[in-house]
Amino acid sequence: MTKTDIFDSSSIVRHLPETPGVYRMLDGDGTVIYVGKARRLRRRVASYFNRGHKDPKTTTMVAQVRDIEFTVTHTEAEALILENTLIKELSPRYNVLLRDDKSYPYIYLSDHAEFPRLGFYRGSRRRRGRFFGPFPSATAVRNTLSHLQKVFPVRQCEDTFFQNRSRPCLQYQIKRCTAPCVGFIQPEDYARDVRHAVKFLEGRSGEVIDELVRDMEAASAELEFERAARLRDRISSLRRIQERQYMSGERGDLDVVACVGDGQTACVQVFVFRHGQNLGNKAYFPKVPAGTDEADVLAAFLARHYLGGKVPREIVINQALREHRLLEEALGAASGHGVSLRTSVRAERRHWLDMAINNARAALQLRTASQAGMQQRFEALQEALALEQVPERLECFDISHTGGEATVASCVVFNRDGPLKADYRRFNIEGITPGDDYAAMRQALTRRYTRLKRGEAALPDLLVIDGGEGQLSQAVEVLQELQVDGVSVLGIAKGPERKAGLERLILADTGEEVMLPTQSPARLLLQQIRDEAHRFAITGHRQRRGKARRTSTLEEIAGLGPKRRQQLLKQFGGLRGVMAAGVEDLASVKGISRGLAQQIYDVFHPDGAG
Structure with missing residues (x-):
């Protein structure tokens, strides 16, 4: 349908089938803002547009809906599995979202x-x-x-x-x-x-x-x-x-999952038992729309966490779920064996469930306190730098190299919750004079903000440069060339004798140097983001330098192809072992002739004899 500012829900609802399926709500830009599943699509979608009482979250969401798409499934369990897949793929802002680890x-x-x-x-x-x-x-x-x-x-x-x-x-x-x-x-x-x-x-x-x-x-x-x-x-x-x-008397697989929330944030604590052995626990903090209750968070977490992964036969949970049987059916179908969700437990299971609840509560309190501290630091930064409003997003750049070798630039991102590691970026710097930090900074900023101008990510409110006037001027010029407006720029220049705590803060707009007390919340925030940018840059530089040193020297030797290089590195435990080997040792490796061994040896020992 054509998207307009006035959304006629009745025309869509009228044509929805009374069958199981998944629906997707889209805003005026065609972005999916919510994915849901239903036993009866027409009845479920119609409930959003009835005049009956709706919670504030649903009211806000429905006001943004301009189109609805749907997919029919055979069963409600199939709908749950498809819903989970779409939420992971689309990350709609009104769904409970769980960041996936790369793998377990x-x-x-x-x-x-x-x-x-x-x-x-x-x-x-x-x-x-x-x-x-x-x-x-x-x-x-x-x-x-x-x-x-x-x-x-x-x-x-x-x-x-x-x-x-x-x-x-x-x-x-x-x-x-x-x-x-x-x-x-x-x-x-x-x-x-x-x-x-x-x-x-x-x-x-x-x-x-x-x-x-x-x-x-x-x-x-x-x-x-x-x-x-x-x-x-x-x-x-x-x-x-x-x-x-160990959990006494247990031989099978069991997870204990507890969810605790405060209306704004939620923590899910998972204790894992395999063959009766406690393999440890982990706290998860799903992205939760405001007003979502703990049972809904837990139900969404169980689907996101287990569908597509390994599912134990028994999961002990601390909340009664409205779709208890449906979740059991979907998890069982995905895992190929029966799955039991239990809330009423005794004895040792009760002990572990209480422990999971207490751990979730403590982790949530710690995170809330940390977020409050971060909020205080952002507010202090606004006051210290006389910004028009409290910044929402900070980006910091740093350059790392060794004598101009393997130059890497880092970009780290913070918001009021702390580091946004998914938005971090590294840039391998090429085509500059080795050791030219100004050119390296210019290249990294140009590549980053060209992408941001294309809409790949949000622009920051404050750009922090780890460097003095020279690097700062590069940042200002790049933003001007790309016509990036509304971004304040701050430089952190090394202090006398490069001592920590004596850095100079330079505002690009005025050239004014800002002096902050050593323990002020604003200074601590700037030190934290600067140190994180430095860590991220130097890690990338070391990886790049190590890779280059492991391969480039051997790659320059004629007649030594990838397989032979790999064989040498394996036989001698790395490049250092190859460098220390004699001609006879090198020639003993399969595929390395005496002549090639002498050639390899001469590369590392230009003044020596084999």
Whole structure:
């Protein structure tokens, strides 16, 4: 239909079917502002335009609707799954939104024939080996790996490191590894430690303890008291971990999910149990339209979080849901097994549910306090810089390089909630004189604000430049050339002897230097965004420089193609190992002739002999 300022809902509602489906509400620009699902499309959509009581959020949303699109599905469960897919794809402003992680972290056991490794893994699970998880966070994985290393000293180093050892590393010295790299442990003994670690990860630590007790008693009977003492300590450590991490009597998979809100913000706390073992917990803060109640937030979270991922057979929740059965049906259909949502629980489940509620409440209070502090800093910044209004969005740029090599510019973005990491950007600077910070800043600003002029993101209210008058003038010129209006520009110049806390703040409009007390909220905000820009820039620079140094030197050698370069780096554990290798060592690598080995050696040792 043609979109006008006057929206005739009746003409659309009249033609909607009384079947399950998904509807999409669009504003005057054709942007989807809300996605919903319904058992009966016509009845559900008509309810938005009836004169009956509607909450303020719905009233505001309906006033912006200029068109409605719909998709018919066979069942309401199918509609729920499609609704979830569309919300993830379109991010409508009036839906509860959950930022998707790239992927869940796992513990990975490699398929090495004799000495497999345990390690952190995130990504596709198509590689050979075993995966344990998923874990709720990277911290939970690392904590579990740390516990494992203390009890079962299975190596966690990468294969390239493992294959090029001539003596044990520090992990052996601190008793976190048995040094299989240099043959300090027999394969059968190492296999036993791996088997125990796997049983622990499968929730069968009781079996491991029983086996260790038998071994300890046998060692004691054979008068091997040192070995018996080591086994005793291992049993004691394993029992302590078991006390902290296990839900007694549980063997299956279970999640405990609690939602706590204050009308403006909500926190969802998720505790993850696999094979009865507590793998950790994580707090989520969905983007919630004002006025959304906790039950609606929780229902939306369960759909966004679990549909398309791994779903446990049982989920304990702290809110009764209106669409309880529908969610169970949709999650069951997506996972291929039955899923039970439970609110009435007792004993140990009640203990964990209360813990999840308390954690959610504490996390929400902390976030609210942090947001209040950030709001205070933004207001103080307005007053300190005499801005017309409190800024909504800040952007800060910094440049990082080493002697002009691998120059990278960073752009970080803050709003009144803190860092907006999804809006961060890095720029690899090319085509300038090495070390020319002015040209680097100009290139980064031009690329950034050309894109913003095209509407790729919102313009900031305040642009912060980590630099003095020279960098500041570049920013002003770029904004003028691109005809970007309404953006204030501030430079943060290094103080005397580059001491922290003595930086000069320079306003581009007047050239005036602003002096702020060291502990003023405005200065703390500027220091925070400047430090974040510096961190983001130097991280990008190091990555770019490291990549260049790993590959560029070898790429310049004629006759050394990608496969041979990769083979060399693998054999010697990186470029440093290749540089240290002699001609004979290089020639021993498959595909490297004596002549090519001499050529490689000469590149790194122009004054030496092979």
